[in-house]
Amino acid sequence: MTDVREKSAQASSILDNEVFQEMVANIELSLIEQWKHADKQEDRDHYWYKVQALKSILDDLQACMDNNLIENS
Secondary structure (H helix, E strand, O other): OOOOHHHHHHHHHHHHHHHHHHOOOOOHHHHHHHHOOOHHHHHHHHHHHHHHHHHHHHHHHHHHHHHHHHHHH
16 A cells, blocks of 8 residues: 555656646647637636636645655655
8 A cells, every 4th residue: 555655756756747747838828819819708718717727736736746745754
């Protein structure tokens, strides 16, 4: 069974991975472009919420990882 420190290290390696970061950045840029070019307000809102959700998920993942590191120092 993997201990909490090992899980935190694995999560950190994913979040810090250049390919993962590049993919997230590309997704964010794509959403922003779609947001900018959307004709309807409903569509612009949809893409704006998706950008915010992406950022929120990344922040939550980072916070979970940080909490595991802090709790087990």
